[in-house]
Amino acid sequence: MANDGKALKEKLFKDKRNGWQNLSDEELKNIFQYADEYMYFLNNSKTEKEIVQNSKEILIKNGFVDISERETLNPGDKVFYVNRGRCLYAAVMGQDPVESGLKVVAAHGDSPRIDLKQSPLYEDSEIAMLKTHYYGGIKKYQWTNIPLSMHGTIVKPDGEKVNICIGEKDEDPVFTICDLLPHLAAEQMERKLREGVQGEELNAMIGSIPYDSDDVSEKVKLNVLKLLNEQYGIKEVDFASSEIELVPAFKARSTGLDYSMIAAYGQDDKVCCYAGLRALLNVEAPKKTAVCVITDKEEVGFNGVTGMYTRIFDGFVTELLEKTGNNKISALDRTFSNTKALSADVDAAYNPNFPSAFEKNNSAFFGRGMSLVKYTGARGKSGASEAPAEFVAEVRRIFDQAGAKYQSCELGKVDKGGGGTIALTLANRGMDVLDVGVPVMGMHSPYEVTSKFDVYQAYKGYQAFLK
Ligand code: MN
Numbered sequence: 277m278a279n280d281g282k283a284l285k286e287k288l289f290k291d292k293r294n295g296w297q298n299l300s301d302e303e304l305k306n307i308f309q310y311a312d313e314y315m316y317f318l319n320n321s322k323t324e325k326e327i328v329q330n331s332k333e334i335l336i337k338n339g340f341v342d343i344s345e346r347e348t349l350n351p352g353d354k355v356f357y358v359n360r361g362r363c364l365y366a367a368v369m370g371q372d373p374v375e376s377g378l379k380v381v382a383a384h385g386d387s388p389r390i391d392l393k394q395s396p397l398y399e400d401s402e403i404a405m406l407k408t409h410y411y412g413g414i415k416k417y418q419w420t421n422i423p424l425s426m427h428g429t430i431v432k433p434d435g436e437k438v439n440i441c442i443g444e445k446d447e448d449p450v451f452t453i454c455d456l457l458p459h460l461a462a463e464q465m466e467r468k469l470r471e472g473v474q475g476e477e478l479n480a481m482i483g484s485i486p487y488d489s490d491d492v493s494e495k496v497k498l499n500v501l502k503l504l505n506e507q508y509g510i511k512e513v514d515f516a517s518s519e520i521e522l523v524p525a526f527k528a529r530s531t532g533l534d535y536s537m538i539a540a541y542g543q544d545d546k547v548c549c550y551a552g553l554r555a556l557l558n559v560e561a562p563k564k565t566a567v568c569v570i571t572d573k574e575e576v577g578f579n580g581v582t583g584m585y586t587r588i589f590d591g592f593v594t595e596l597l598e599k600t601g602n603n604k605i606s607a608l609d610r611t612f613s614n615t616k617a618l619s620a621d622v623d624a625a626y627n628p629n630f631p632s633a634f635e636k637n638n639s640a641f642f643g644r645g646m647s648l649v650k651y652t653g654a655r656g657k658s659g660a661s662e663a664p665a666e667f668v669a670e671v672r673r674i675f676d677q678a679g680a681k682y683q684s685c686e687l688g689k690v691d692k693g694g695g696g697t698i699a700l701t702l703a704n705r706g707m708d709v710l711d712v713g714v715p716v717m718g719m720h721s722p723y724e725v726t727s728k729f730d731v732y733q734a735y736k737g738y739q740a741f742l743k
């Protein structure tokens with residue numbers, strides 16, 4: 277009988293050791309410091325507009341300029357373009373011509389949330405209420421009886437823009453959507469979980485003091501409008517041209533006695549936005565032009581002028597070509613077909629509370645690094661792009677050389693559900709694309725959880741890829 281089994285196993289089996297083990301003191305310090313910076317960023321970047329604004333400020337502080345300020349571009353130049361305040365493309369110009377291809381890390385800044393309808397305000401039993409329409413795939417019952425803050429913009433016909441952010445400061449009021457008490461919920465409890473709380477039951481409370489006058493009806497609604505008018509100069513009709521979002525008012529917090537995890541709203545996909553952004557800041561005159569994307573509208577299917585299907589992105593790349601002296605008509609297509617991209621988005625982390633949803637051999641686990649997802653989709657890989665094995669191998673080599681830890685996985689068991697990412701929008705343009713992100717537990721809930729180890733590996737991995 278051979279007794280070299282142990283050595284042979286070590287040689288042939290996949291290394292599934294927990295990433296927290298065998299870390300140097302310095303690496304450990306870096307992980308926790310990066311996590312603190314990320315949590316600070318999250319607390320100030322809850323909406324797609326805020327994350328773009330904050331990212332833009334970080335870019336400017338680090339020497340990036342608006343691409344419109346440059347007539348020509350040279351290797352090492354750092355530029356960005358903000359698309360309608362909702363998505364952002366940033367680039368560090370490479371030494372090779374743009375047409376030889378880009379290195380792209382693309383994440384999305386929008387997260388599931390509760391939007392106000394365009395005619396939201398009404399009064400019922402002397403409470404002023406807000407009608408909402410949820411955004412993205414949520415389990416609606418999770419969004420009741422939690423503190424919600426109100427973020428958004430109202431634009432008046434004359435162009436004046438009013439920004440709103442209520443509920444983030446300690447002294448601010450918050451808003452909430454009230455569920456039914458269990459004592460009276462016998463009927464509700466018979467509903468399927470999907471309908472436990474229905475879309476039209478997601479109405480938030482905004483006030484309860486009536487306007488002190490005898491000669492009007494809807495006094496509470498009137499009082500709320502009076503307060504809004506005094507503070508923001510708006511009238512009821514102005515909601516028609518508004519984008520107001522209710523998001524969890526919680527702050528990002530370290531989680532676990534060992535501080536190893538992060539619980540926060542919107543980590544899908546701000547965790548990858550931040551990693552991509554921070555990675556790009558460390559790139560100086562790379563071989564290939566390095567591009568970081570923070571797109572919008574991922575959670576509702578990538579469409580629209582700020583989604584990843586938008587040709588505004590193509591326009592940005594065309595500008596990179598033109599400002600480096602390439603006006604050939606075919607240059608854009610050739611650039612895309614030479615481009616390598618990471619679709620930087622989160623994956624489902626194995627959840628010990630619901631093991632039956634996961635297939636353990638192909639699940640992402642906390643503490644094992646980035647999630648490397650060759651294909652997404654549902655029902656037989658439908659509806660998504662699949663990365664070619666050649667490109668997966670190339671990315672593995674880059675991560676291995678950088679010591680950035682990854683695990684290959686897919687989203688849950690076959691036929692349990694599924695999901696998609698913007699990978700296909702890039703692949704359809706002709707790029708090689710692989711989904712690489714961070715495992716998240718409780719994804720799309722108001723309080724998503726990640727492992728600080730994995731969060732840091734994404735930063736390390738994206739950096740190595742862009743360099
Ligand atoms: Mn996502």
Ligand code: MN
Nearest residue numbers: 388544575720
């Ligand atoms: Mn998502």
